[in-house]
Amino acid sequence: MQIHATIAGLRAALKNAGRIALVPTMGNLHEGHIALMRQARAHGDTVVATLFVNRIQFRAGEDFDKYPRTLQADCEKLTAAGVDHLFAPSEAEMYPQPQGCHVVPPAAQDGILEGEFRPGHFTGVATVVMKLFQIVRPAAALFGKKDYQQLIIIRGMVTDLNLPIEIIGGETIRAADGLALSSRNGYLSAQERAEAPRLNRVITGIAAAIRAGNTDFTGLERQATAELTAAGWISDYVAIRKKLDLQWPSAHESGLVVLAAARLGSTRLIDNQEV
Numbered sequence: 001m002q003i004h005a006t007i008a009g010l011r012a013a014l015k016n017a018g019r020i021a022l023v024p025t026m027g028n029l030h031e032g033h034i035a036l037m038r039q040a041r042a043h044g045d046t047v048v049a050t051l052f053v054n055r056i057q058f059r060a061g062e063d064f065d066k067y068p069r070t071l072q073a074d075c076e077k078l079t080a081a082g083v084d085h086l087f088a089p090s091e092a093e094m095y096p097q098p099q100g101c102h103v104v105p106p107a108a109q110d111g112i113l114e115g116e117f118r119p120g121h122f123t124g125v126a127t128v129v130m131k132l133f134q135i136v137r138p139a140a141a142l143f144g145k146k147d148y149q150q151l152i153i154i155r156g157m158v159t160d161l162n163l164p165i166e167i168i169g170g171e172t173i174r175a176a177d178g179l180a181l182s183s184r185n186g187y188l189s190a191q192e193r194a195e196a197p198r199l200n201r202v203i204t205g206i207a208a209a210i211r212a213g214n215t216d217f218t219g220l221e222r223q224a225t226a227e228l229t230a231a232g233w234i235s236d237y238v239a240i241r242k243k244l245d246l247q248w249p250s251a252h253e254s255g256l257v258v259l260a261a262a263r264l265g266s267t268r269l270i271d272n273q274e275v
Helices: 007-013 031-043 071-080 121-136 148-160 183-187 190-195 198-211 217-230
Strands: 002-004 020-025 046-051 085-087 140-144 166-170 234-242 256-264 267-274
Touching: 002 007, 007 085, 007 121, 020 031, 020 121, 031 046, 031 071, 031 140, 031 166, 046 071, 046 121, 085 121, 121 148, 140 148, 148 166, 148 256, 183 267, 198 217, 198 234, 198 256, 198 267, 217 234, 217 256
Parallel strands: 002 085, 020 046, 020 140, 046 085, 140 166
Antiparallel strands: 234 256, 256 267
């Protein structure tokens, strides 16, 4: 695997790369990331991973400074997964001057769910992903479904801006007890880690109820929130939405997704399940 710290160096290396499949990450890689790397091989002649902790998608007081940086371990995992190139730029390389131009997602997707509780987050995400698309020029890009709203927003950006890139969603990889793998799981204490799978159990229960014909979506959301609160969680949202655009569904509508975000101690976890 070749490692590149500069845009010029990466572009030079990719001149004759054929069809490129890109997997953007912020590092501290787990099996969910590695599954995307392996999946990418089926979508390109050359697999490029990026590793960049993007400051502009973090709000003041969030975990930018303490976000784990594990470059050596990440490189070993990427090499074992067969990645061809890693782009690991510095902040100065990605933002040589303050970013003046930003990609602002539509309010209908940006101002709800994660966007409501992390205003500006998806502008930071869309902006850095657009920069990576311009740098790497991939034919396909892969993103995990665990960050479901991010996936919807990036798909919308590619469509709206006529980018010739296929956006592929990778299934969420889970621990044996159902907890979605996440770089932030490392923040959990042993007691919190034992409690954390409840989030998946709650949304799995909602999905099962919907499949069984329950259309009281508001009631299901309230019941799930109450269960989390009783177990010591601080819930940001439990929401049943349309998969296509994350808007409110009507009764008996199909193609749904259950999304949740809640804090356990100081750690904020998110999860979702398609119905």
